[in-house]
Amino acid sequence: MSHAQKSRVAAGGKGAAKAKKAAGGKKSENDREDTLQAVILADSFETRFNPFTLERPRCLLPLANTPLIEYTLEFLAMAGVADIFIYCGAHTTAVQSYILSSKWHPSTSAASPFNTLEIVKTTARSVGDALRDLDSRDMITGDFLLVHGDLVSNLPIDEALRNHRDRRIKDKNAIMTMILRAGGLGEHRTKAKGVTPVFVVDPSKNRCVHYEEMHPLQAHKYVDLDEELLKDHKDIEVRTDLIDCGIDICTPDVLALWAESFDYEVPRRHFLHGVLKDYELNGKTIHTEIVDDRYAARVFNLQSYDSVSKDVLGRWTYPLVPDSNLVAGQSYKFERGSLYKENDVMLARTCKAGKKTVLGKGTSVGAGSVVSNSIIGRDCQIGKNVTIKDAYIWDNVSIGDGSNVERAIIANEAVIGKSCKIQPGALISYKVGISDNTEIKPNQRITRAKRKRDADSETEEEVPSDPSIVGPSGHGYEFRDAEEFSDDEEAAFHSSLIYSTQHLNLSNASISTLSSSLSADDEPTGPRSRLSSFTSLSDDGDNEGFHHDAVQGILDTLHEHGDFDSAKLEFMGLRLSNDATDHQIRRAIAVAFSKHISQLVDGEDQKTEASKAAASAFATSGAVQFLKNVALSTGTEEDAVDFLRCLQKDAVNRSSGPLVLAAVCQRLYEEEVVGEEAFLRWWEEAEGMGEDEDVEMMRVRGKTGVFVEWLKEAESESESGSDEESEEESEDE
Template structure:
């Protein structure tokens, strides 16, 4: 009887622990970096619009949904703007969700901020530490439970870091989010973190680990396929550790690495990996671009425009706010968001772009892959590609913005002026003295310290000859910021512009090269993709296959909408294949599924129109399958994938199976031998598995007769 009572008590405790636990959070409204200059000289980063919503709203919305009880927003630079925004928002009036601000003008790093919070004595228990540029929809329940259980057993377990399996293109040195390649050593059993390094240049292609370290920790796996989400569950000791160590400034470079290297204090850091949930931080312009696309493509649901901004949604990822004026001849392409009160003129084409509130876009304008904030004016005949335009920018008629351009607040681009790739323009002149500490986001604290005009000035309303342009545009306004030689070589890395084709080839080839791990006496190190036997391993494999298919589909759709060359798509799919450790047949199946789904999603009113859609897509993109169809078995896999589509996600194809099969045969995607072998393999199958073979009997008979005639 006693044993049964104890068992019930144990179950009750576990259920209680898994329930949402009200907890406090610290939100750092300063990122303490300079990556968004010159924009952040005028506005705090957390108030910059991300798909027409201030970044901080995504973070607060997530914390509220995760049952956080109280949030302390730490404000430093531009603190008045942040406090004013929060006071005018609805965040201060939410039931069961308290938002309070802590203001300081003397902090220059995250370490300084946490030391000040410790002095205020507002945190007494475990808390969430997050920056105000974080977008996530993850549930904290399981991560909090794991942290609490570890704390129960070991008081030295002071932090749990949330990590996520990287999206495939992040495996290369140039990551999808524009951050350095990250290396972590994690115990596969306990999830304890033993090693953390994000300075890829220090490795020079190799990583050295001590033999004794590996001998003492045989279950360690080395990862460079994990993304740090910068969401931390911390014990109160974290704040006191910052207070005791004034050299702790950066959360990762100083604090995390400092604890991992400290053998005396014995504090431990653990990880919690999320899989299907979303979490990412807007760290630079490239991650700004990537996360914006994820929001538009609804990876962040429910943090999407129709929920946050009550926008109407249309097919192909088009969002439209109220009071939008659009000419009938204007064309709004896929994955585009248009803000309230904006207008679009005749014959203008907009695609893959975010348009803010109150923008005026003229006639015959082309906008592709741009982020246009509020009250921007773009006159007739302009061409903009992959650029950022802040509030109040004016682009006069005939001007061209080449990929990577950033125009800060109220900049004016003159008539017919060509703004070169990666140009940065601001009404504020570039500081002569750059901040020596890279932790600093803005040292001005609402004042422009050490800012004097540079040679890249505007005189008499014209931009200087630093523009690569045949003519100087009339009526221009702004300073052209220069970049150092080092930054100039890799300016593509942190830009919203697509990675140049030459870099894609270079990075994809680098992904094929195994990480050279130099170990003393060459002890064996478990690989991160090694799975334990059992059902959990099988489930992980299925999950990986689903994620892989979604990634390939997203890559294919982007290629269709942006008209990317086939060779570049194949390079990206190869990178995905390596990341997920998939076979060629998996690539063929995933690409085929993407094509069939696109045909199904393309408007049609009859079976004949669906076949026509399929024919058009296969004709245009079918060659993508060729590199992955190396043999008859691979082609049979495609047929079986089509069977699966007909029975599950695309039942509308079921009565058209043989017509599509013949279409694939006529397009030289599927060979005669593959169809005949597929039919032969089905001979001993159950009747339920022969549905499509029977539907294809006449076609199969025709192939057999044709084969006999050839013999």
């Protein structure tokens, strides 16, 4: 690294950036080796930390009383990065004013180890947008580090950088190196819970050849590997044990790839997955650097907030520990048993400030109180006989006498009254007031953030307090995130089911019921029917994620009597992104329709006749067109038969299956979606199976027999008429 450049620190600012850019433009590769650039994605483009992130950006939330971005910047300083670009979306001003007042900005602080630091405000709504924006700005001159603003790491990256360079010299197409921390095969608190990233790596070249994310909502637990991969690579490791800390060493080509594919939103699930998949197309390779030493993790949800906090207190992040006093003005001292105490902490003689606890300056703890495994910020007033366990309490919080806080997060300036009980998982946001003798239920999220009354209104206004939650004299209302479940199952996984393993278990239960209610429809658990599904349609199990999303989408449209035109768009998008086969599409549609109709038929409130239910389903605007264009896009008889078979198979699991099947068949025929040839062929095939046919399947199609008989009669009539006519008919369909 050139120290002449490093020495320009004080000059800093934009002038230096321009100068460098000019230099970078002229000189080629040799020059670009000189300084290291880094891009911090300070906006997460997620809502997992709601309600806190309503008021503050995630990267400024305190972890062990130090804002998260400090850890990230320390990591970059440790690595010797010279130029930093901080990408902010929401809360840009907050980040800006924080950085300007910190030691990091070269123009305001002599202590900054960076040559330049630029805060880029973007209107991006996803990481992809931000990176595309970065690409268009043309600020990156060489290899750069891409990290998130919530990274906590003490990894030395010199070696990874060197390996990256070596690879790059040998092969221009080695565009990216991901640094991953081995997390062991067993349970690990810092490993991503819920969503498991699966990296398929060729260990001989450290090349990542496939990436997928799995989560418990998914019914099938397989990774789909292209068989080509197995041919091309002698060794392949499938690793689920890696902690993805989001440190990527990228070349500018990475940005170009992002720019090309404008539908990529997130770095892993979209970009990595996509680029690896298109290897044949673009020839770019992505490599991994798996480290099993030192620490690296992201605080990407509340669960990881909890686990990384524990890691920091357990000194795994050494030297990024509280008693290193990384931020100016901190004065933490380490005492035996991992008690980190700042100066001017007032502890009553009879209180117990236990192990693994952090106490910030100006905090006082009253007599008889017990604090353990907790992090308490500055200037907090903890009353007498208070019990605080596993809790995260930020600055200026006051907690009244006799209260009990367990496994909760209490944000700045919150006031908890006397004898309150804060149950595990509660999130109490900024300035919330809880009146005396109130109990906050587990996982309750309370905020005072202003919000828009409805989606259309421009101004944000205060929301009246909800006395049933915060007590008569309290301030705050329960926060509900409307989008969270419908939007993305994964998001629900990260944000709502808070941060403790305890909750996670609880959530697991709910997930398993959820998934069983979904997958039981299409993948019955009985051994017999499973067998049948194997024999009939062997690729049923594939792409469960797609199936699940697709079924959900269509069901929503049906339920709401929505417009199938928009549903179709969504559906096709889903299909493309998941690379679903035609059969999977048909199956999804069949399941959705049969489920909807049978729900109407079995509805608890009012029972509907099967035929009426089917009619109402098909009456939804665009439904028929949708079926014709999407489910039976090719219009061939095979597809129609396949679709019917899917319907039949799904009906097996419905209590009113036979009725539903018959009604749907009738509708399909009436709406001219499926032609009679297809019906007849389907029927014959089923009949032809004779003894081999599954009992259930036979039972289900029983009721449809009448319809088929009628069809046959009709056909023989028309057949006697003319052959051509029937041919025309089939062509129409």
